[in-house]
Amino acid sequence: MQSNGFISSQEDPALSGDGRKLALIVDRNGRATVQLTDLRSGRVLPLRFLSRHQPHTSPSLSWNGRYLAVITQRGNRRQVVIEDLLSSRFHQFPTLHHRVPIRVSLAPDAGSLALQFAENGQWRVELIDLTGKLELDQPAGALRRTSDIRE
């Protein structure tokens, strides 16, 4: 859409489990960049670690929007990363066997992750168990720690 000289480019939407936050990919100075918005206020939320390593693709949010998973470009590698907006931590997530991640989906409770990659000419999906790696992000009142985060 042409509006004030700006062609609309909003792609790859991902809602938080509670429906209050929306992550999407926008064109920021020609670079596909993830953007997180609070839908109630319309305010764009600051992301501490995700202003670099574009292009970003396939954002995914946990229940309260605490965790934002996205695929980034680091050097010549595509890599899944997770920003923890509550603790201001950033988790890099190299894939096994040098697989190139194509899509990522974070479970609403942040207990697992699904990755799409290519293998032998076919699309494959692998599930990764995150319990013990991240605190669960559950509906209000249900937040609990399953185990310490390992760094």
Next chain:
Amino acid sequence: MIMITRYLTQPAFLRFFSFFSCIGLASCMGGSIRPMPELSGLISQPTRSYREPALGNKWLATLVNHQGKEKIQLVDLRGKRIVGLPGLNRSDSQPISVSVSADGQRLAFVRQRADQTELLLYRRELGTLQRLEVSPKGVPRRVSLDGAGRILAVQVSRNGGWDVDVIRLSAF
């Protein structure tokens, strides 16, 4: 009644930059990634191709291609079984994107059928399939459902650009 709110990005949003670096606060999970091989048989049949994964808490929706035909598959991760989706997949349509609610009861998806691209909501408990209209008109591409399955965000091709619409399914 479907309430549709169009989510608009303001140009000012694009001027936001973060100048923080991640030095000292980044962790790497590379040495401790734990795949879930007990579920691999459900999502890694060698003659099938799997793409567009979408997780609920204990549910995984994917698009599965077998012998050139693609369909939506839902896996119950707790019960380690593929769940039937009667009335959802059609031989004359091609699924494009899928999303599942946290409890696995609702699936939103985009499919191509004949010359139409449709946005639909499937409710497992009722076995019903409902087409959702995109307004203003546009072509849906990718969909995301919230945990309760009552709000969805959909990427729409409209007037030569990509928009994201947020649709509140208030009466369902």
